[in-house]
Amino acid sequence: MAKITMTVNGKSVSGEVEGRTLLVDFLRNDLRLTGTHVGCDTSQCGACTVHVDGIAVKSCSMLAAEADGADVSTIEGQANADGSLSAIQAAFQEHHGLQCGFCTEDFRFLTGSGNYTDDINVHGQAYVAFARSNVANGKIISLDTSAAEGLDGVLAVFTGADFADVGGNPAGWLINSRDGEPMKEPKRPVLAHGKVRHVGDAYAAVVAETEEIARDAVELISANIEELPAVVDLKSALDNKHLVHDEIETNQCFDWGWIEDNREKTDQAIANAPHVTTLELVNNRLVPNAMEPRCSLADYNAGNDEYTLYTTSQNPHLTRLLISAFVMGIPENKLRVIAPDVGGGFGSKIYHYGEEALVLAASKKIGRPVKWTATRTESFLSDAHGRDHVTKIELACEKDGTFIAFRTETYANVGAYLSNFSTATPTFLHGTLMSGNYSVPNVYVNVKAIFTNTAPVDAYRGAGRPEATYSLERVIDKCARELGIDPLELRKKNFVKPDQFPYTTAVGLEYxxxxxxxxxxxxxxxxxxxxxxxxxxxxxxxxxxxxxxxxxYIEACGIAPSNLVGVLGSRVGLYDAATVRVNATGNISVMVGAHSHGQGHETAFPQVVAEMLGIDEGLIDIVHGDTSKIPFGMGSYGSRSLAVCGSAVVRATEKIINKAKKIASHMLEASEADIELKDGVFSVSGTDKAVSFGDVALKAYIPHNYPLEDIEPGLEESAFYDPANFTxxxxxxxxxxxxxxxxxxxxxxxxxxxxxxxxxxxxxxxxxxxxxxxxxx
CATH class of the missing domain: 3.30.365.10 (Aldehyde oxidase/xanthine dehydrogenase, molybdopterin binding domain)
Structure with a gap:
């Protein structure tokens, strides 16, 4: 250990560090200056940038010992002495340098005061690291963990055998093939057992006193893995010569058609069409790359047999439900999931991952909190990927360009395991958009979902809808060239016209x-x-x-409604929920099922409530991400937060107004029907009798001279909202x-x-x- 001293943000600090301790780790872990982040493991992203002696330095590429005697400045030290933003912070605000424009929550991010999962530490916590496969397909002959277990500081070692009896991570949508056969749903284990199925597949985990010891111990695990031929090409996978999952005897998950009643007439329309344009496309695989890698921290309390899981989730209630009902069997009321600030998701953080289950099990086994933070390389290997389609699309039209039919055949890679939404993305989120903005009478979509020895594929920014748009717009461009028609004019010729709305498409949506x-x-x-x-x-x-x-383009947003998605195979409802709590002093807490990770909920939701009540937005705060505080909601994805959860906020606020009018009518000795609300004041129509919203709030909690037989004390209302259609x-x-x-x-x-x-x-x-x-x- 080496003793170092430096000046950080104008204050002298000292500490003892190992020779390999990076400056970023010293700042984050020893000094708790968590505004400096680790966004990669290759010194490229710049999330760890600090100033050392006035020069910008990536603190992940500098040893803490190298900064001995230096003057270091972090984001926390950028604000001016009077608390105002520095020039660079002000520039972010002025030029809207954050994705949501500039939102209420952005002030804490600009000043380094965000609270991400990796910023959270619990007394006595241990750390976990994973041993991951470096082959795409292999049989696990043996695992020797004795050397890892014997390393000083190692607390536990887990392998797939430790989780052989727990449930698998389920697919959220059950998709049937065209012949009615149910889809194949092989178990997705917490840790690979018997076989690894993609590069990055975790087969062992080490829990240790420090992150460094855990990673050192992983290197000591001796894994005898017999490499097998890997299945990576979508079309050749269907010959089933080499299987990803031996137990299901096929690499095809399903062979889906939509709408099957359209198939014959679409085939006939194309066969008889004056002109047919055909195009084959590859919609390449994408790797989500949110600024914050995934992270989980589990804390088991043996005294009450309860678990707390801090995790990078877009969907904390769904994470809790999956762990409780399908994977770990933990009673739902014994598991609290907290998703604090999340540094981007783009779909990849909707789902439950095995690492979350592992830290929960490890925390119970060793009796201490356990934390895991992915490196950027781990994220590339273990996060759900996106897209990866091979598509043949045909457009049939008249000689003048009038569209007659679209026919699409898509091979969709779902990877080695099914992720929670991976079966919905290439089917109902893709196939139902295959008529685009166009009035076309015949559309048929066939999707073959294929298992391969690659990382699982699921929803990624747009989730199926961009894949549909890409195919349609590319084939329309090719058709325009073949017919010699201006591409925009060809589109306009075939658009659904304003007088046709509401318009039911050939693939079953109602615009x-x-x-x-x-x-x-x-x-x-x-x-x-x-x-x-x-x-x-x-x-x-x-x-x-x-x-x-x-x-x-056209996009189906506000993903819902439950009665439709249930028919289509969803295992969950797609409503959302909100609770509006007016406190006695007149300020308001709005608890929402949606989760904000860049969407600006802490700005937009208060705007809605404030406008309805006629009060200042500063009186309203948003509570989200903690399953012990918020109503059961379905999280944020599919462009649904404001359309669905925002509508639940509106309904709950309407209930608040209705009850507040009852209280105001009593206070003003007037009929409830005569009470009006404007600019935060309840008044009797046509008179000067009035009472403020704040006074009504106070009266709700101090019910002296209060008609308890008609009105309960308190002013808190909840609402669930399940829309009738997409937007x-x-x-x-x-x-x-x-x-x-x-x-x-x-x-x-x-x-x-x-x-x-x-x-x-x-x-x-x-x-x-x-x-x-x-x-x-």
């Missing part, structure tokens, strides 16, 4: 409203598409190439690029986005979300 022609017309003007030929000539004169791409935002985009033919360098010269999102609560948040989506492609 409520829209004006797609207007979107394209606005795009033409904003992007100056008429001037493109001139700009292309100017580029060519400078030795450059210039290209233009256009597309339109259907739509848009039209254009991207203009310039290409250097000598180097291949591509420059985006102009990008124009036109979106119809319906009613907008906070325009800045919406713009931030659009910018974030564009940045991710």
């Amino acid at each position: 409520d409203t829209g004006n797609y022609d207007a979107l394209v017309d606005k795009l033409r003007d904003l992007a100056d598409l008429q001037g493109f030929d001139q700009r292309r000539k100017e580029s060519e004169a400078n030795g450059m190439l210039r290209g233009l791409g256009v597309n339109t 259907y935002p739509a848009g039209a985009y254009a991207c203009e690029v310039e290409v250097d033919p000598d180097t291949g360098a591509v420059k985006i010269a102009k990008f124009t986005a036109v979106d119809d999102f319906g009613n907008i609560i906070n325009p800045m948040i919406v713009m931030g979300q659009v910018h974030g989506g564009l940045a991710q492609g």
Whole structure:
């Protein structure tokens, strides 16, 4: 151990560190300055940047001992002495440098005061590290953990045998094949047992006093794994020569058709069509890369036999339900799941992962809290991936371009195991959008889901809908070229028209409203598409190439309703819930089932409540992410937070208003029907008799001279909301690029986005979300 002294944010600090301790770990773990983060393990992301003697340094690539005697400044030290933001913090605010625009919650992030799972430490906690497969397919012949168990500081070692009797992590949707056969659902174990099925598949775990000891011990595990031929190609996987799961005797999870009644007439329409455009596409696999890697901290209390799990989740109640009902068998009332600030999710943090179950079991076994934080490399190997489709799509049309039919055949990679939503993503979130914005009478979709020796695939930013849009828009562009028709005009010719709404598509959705022609017309003007030929000539004169791409889209958002998704195979409901609690002093807590991890809930939800009650938004706080405090909700994904959970907030607030009017009518000695609420004041219509919202709140909790036979004390209401349909935002985009033919360098010269999102609560948040989506492609 070496003793070091340095100045951090103007204060002298000292400590003892191992020679291998990084500066970032000293700052986070010893000094508890958690505004400095670890976002990668290759010194690339910059989340760990600090100033050392006035120079920006990535603290994950500098030893703590190297900073001995230095002057170090972290994000916590950037604020000015008077508490105002520094220049860089103010610039983030001014230029909306956060995805949600600039939100109430962003102030704590800008000042390093966020509270992420890896920032949380519990007294006496131990650490876990995982041994992961470096082969895609292999039989586990033997595991020798004796050397790891004998290392000083090791507390426990787990293998798959320790979890052989617990449940598997289930798929959330049951999809039947076209012939009615149920999908194949092999068990997904907490730790691989008998066989590893993808690179990164965890087969052992070590719990130790420190993270470093745990990782050292993992290296001491001797794994005799017989490498087997790996299945990675989607189409060849169907020959079943090499199986991912021997027990199901096939690599096909299901062979799904939608809508099966459309199949014959779609085939006939294409066979008889004057023109058919065919296109084969690869929608490549994507790896989610949220700024915060996954992390879990479990704390078992033997005194009351209760567990607390802090975890990076978009969906804490679903995580608790899956662990309780399917995996660990922990009574739901004995498991508390807390998802604090989460640094991005994009779908990959919706699901339950085996690491969460492992830390819970480990905490109970050793009688201490146990923590795991993924490295970025682990995240790439173990987080659910996205997309990975191979698609053949056919577009049949008349000679004038009128669409007759779409037919799609997709091979969807689900990876080595089914993740919680992996069967829904390529089917009902993809197939039901295969008519796009278009009025087309015949659509048939066939999806073959294939097991391969790759990381599991599930919902990733858009989840099925972008895959549908990509296929449709690409084949329409090819058709336009074949027919010699302007691509935008071909789209406009076939759009669902405003007078056709509500419009039921050939794949079973009912679009409520829209004006797609207007979107394209606005795009033409904003992007100056008429001037493109001139700009292309100017580029060519400078030795450059210039290209233009256009597309339109429609998306099903507000993922629900329960009665529909139940018919389609969902094992969960897709409602959401809110509780509005008005305290005696008039401030309000709103507990929501949704989880905010960049969406701006702490800004948007208070806006809704404040507008309805006519009070200041500063009186309202949002509570989310803690299953012991919030109603049972289904989390945040599928662009559903405001549409579904926000509607639950509205309903709960309406109940608050109704009860508050009863109390006000008693206070004002007037009929309830005559009570009006405006600008936070209840008044008797047509008179000057009035009482403030705050006075009504106080009266609710001090019920002197109170009609208890008619009104209960207190002012708190809950509501669940299950929508009758999706919402259907739509848009039209254009991207203009310039290409250097000598180097291949591509420059985006102009990008124009036109979106119809319906009613907008906070325009800045919406713009931030659009910018974030564009940045991710």
